[in-house]
Amino acid sequence: MSTQGIFKGWLNKKAYGFIKIPDDSSDIFLHITHATNPLELSAGCQVEFEIDTSEKKRQAVNAKLIAPPHYPPLKDNGSSRVPYNNSHEQLQDSEQITDETLESEEIEELDTDAVNNALLSEISRWKREAKSEDNTRYFWHVREVDQISQGEKCFVIGRKGSGKTAICEHFSALSSHDVFSEKLSFKNFPFNELYDHKNAKYTKPNQFITIWKYLIYSSICRLMLKDNSVDLEIREQLSKIYDDKAPLSRRIGRWVSKDFGFSLFGLSLKITRSEDTHEPTNWIKNVDYLEDLLLNHVSESKYYILFDELDEDYRDIVAEEQFEQYTALITSLFKAVQDIRSIFGGGGAKILPIVFLRDDIYDLVKDSDKNKWGDFRVDLNWDVEKIKRLIAFRISRAIDQDCKNILPFDAAWGRVFGARRIGVGSNRQKSKISTFEFICRSTLIRPRDFVLYLQNCAQHAIESNVQIGPTVVRYVDKAFSNYLRQELTDELFAILPDISNTFDTISQLRKWNFSIPEFEQAYQQRVEQGFIQERNVKFVLQILFLFSVIGNSPRGGRYVFRYQNREARLNYNERVVVHRGLFKALQIL
Structure with missing residues (x-):
């Protein structure tokens, strides 16, 4: 009572x-x-x-x-x-x-004397999306950035939340007398605009190479308008078509409807502006005209063309026609970039198209040239030590936005979380780990995970007027678990439309460690009850393993998850474990 x-x-x-x-x-x-x-x-x-x-x-x-x-x-x-x-x-x-x-340990947090509200307030304003954050203050210059800026790498591959957009935003903000950049974001982009511009001369999956080259060359022309080292007459002529503020989705239709045919320093080109949206039959030939224009008149400045958010049309992939069309489009983009690097790589021109793509989408691409792309690919992989350096940098910049001498990790972490340890297991008084280790176990070791976790901790601590310690961390852990489930649902929906019901199947097991036959039996029941359409349970298990929803549990007390080892493969002879970050969202604990 x-x-x-x-x-x-x-x-x-x-x-x-x-x-x-x-x-x-x-x-x-x-x-x-x-x-x-x-x-x-x-x-x-x-x-x-x-x-x-x-x-x-x-x-x-x-x-x-x-x-x-x-x-x-x-x-x-x-x-x-x-x-x-x-x-x-x-x-x-x-x-x-x-x-x-x-x-x-928890009662210590109720002492509010040492709460640094200014620091917590700044951390509480951190953004999970790099597009919304102060990149000048918080962008951490990783080694991969130098490889990209020097033209060594042009394909940036990584999971959602691994930092692709942060790097893209960094290059997008670059601007000087000899460095120019244009970001082509495909968020909310009508992909049919691209699908409608196949080049019938090419066989699958190369039929979209021409439209991608057209898009890249036209974007370079836009940047040449800002480059004072380009001949003034050329800039004046290009401005008649490319001085356009329209969004990307409207630009493509206009560009392919232009009639090229005027004389420009010996080139048989004439550029006229046409509002007719009817596509002329010779737009494909115009790619060659633009290529000649750039070969003859582009300056030695650096031109970055950035392709981001290409996963916008990554849906309904289980439909064969949609799958083939989308993967052909992505394959053509990689080949177009490779071709442009080959054409402009030997001279003074520095035309640098860069593609940012999710690793699971990259894995879908099958092409005889794919092995060659490895020389130009950079994988955004994270481990605990690298994450520590990132966090130390961000906390140091939260303390002082112009900080040059970055704090060591332990010192930076201590400024926010103190030195308190957090109890785990059935006997929390005796078995304790650091708050950082506790948070690590709930994440997929991605920058976005830690940014969100720390931001939520800071926000909750401010609202409660307490320090961040074990109780705050435990409180936030549940909200983070729900976020992780939703994040994985968004990632997996294109491949497994039944992902929400698949998660419910795991919840019904009420266990975080189970055998594959146990899961197969529970899954089959959901199929028979009409909750799930996908009947291939082994395919489902492979996808869950691929995205680290589950891992293997070999003997010896260790676990094998793909986010920790990209070469890992699901072993059907071993038990599987659910990722700890999903425990609360799946009501396992």
Whole structure:
């Protein structure tokens, strides 16, 4: 039976406090582990709880906040409200229990003296999307950036959240007298605009090479308008067509409808502006004209053409026609970039198209030239040490936006989380790990995961006016688990339209470690009940492993997940484990 009372506050440096019940001469003991959310409870707040009498002394369990301090309090076990002295008496060490075994790591967080609100406030404004963040302040210059800027690499491959867009935004912001960039974002882009421009001379999957080259060359022409080292007459002529503020989705239709045919320094080109949206039959020939124009008149400046968010049309991939069309488009882009590098690589021109693509989409591309692309590909792989350097950089910049001397990781982490360790397992008092290690276990070791986790911790700590410590980390862990499930749902939906019901199947097992036959049986039941359409359970298991929803559990107490080892393959003879970050969202814990 529920009871209501007034919480008197947490005993200083102890993991417990007491609840006063109106018209009851003795107070009720409350241990911090029996509060639904300890951070919500402060002296004078009204709580609802149950009384456990199984021990020698009465104690409150399942205590939760029902009204903050200064709200008209209760009397007669909550039957009515009467005025109450709001100067709530504070507990003294001598009042009640002093057993050292009841002390807990969590109670330390209730000391708000050392809370750095300015730092927490800055971290709480971090953005999970690089497009929305202050890249000048927070972009971490990784080795891969130098390889891209020097033209050594042009294909940037990585998982969602691995930093592709951050690098793209970095190059997009570059601007000087001899460096120009244009970002071609395909977010909300009508891909049929591209599918309608096949070159019938090419066989599959190369039929879109020409339209990609046309798009790249036209984008270079736009950048040449800003380049004062390009001949003025050429810039004036190009401005008649390419001085266009229209979004990319509208530009392509206009560009292919232009009639090229005027004389430009010996080239048989004439550029006229046409508003006719009818596609002329000679637009393919215009690619050669543009190529000649660039070979003869582009300057020695650097021109970056950035392709981002190409996964916008990555949906319904299970439909064969859609799959073939989309993969042909991506394959053609890689070949177009490779061809342009070959054409312009030997001279002074620095035309550098760069493609940013998810690794699972890249894996779908099958082509005889794919092995050659490896020389120009950079994989955005992250490990714990690399993540530590990134976090140290971001925290240092959160402290000082112009910081040059980046703090060591332990010092930077300590400024936010302190040195407290967090209990794990069945005996949290004895088995403890660092807060960083705890957070690592919930993530896929991606920058976005840590940015979001720290941002949520900072936001919750500010709202509760406490330091970030074990209790805050545990509180945020549930929200992060829900985020991770949604993130994986978005990633997997194109391949497994039944992914939400597949997650429900795992939830019904109520286990984080199970055999493949156990999963197959539960999955088959969902199929028979009509919740799931995909009948190939081995295909489903392969996809879940590919995206690190599950991993293998070989003997020896270690786990094998693909996010830790990209060469890992699902072993059907071993048990599988669910990624820890999904435990709470899948109601396994």
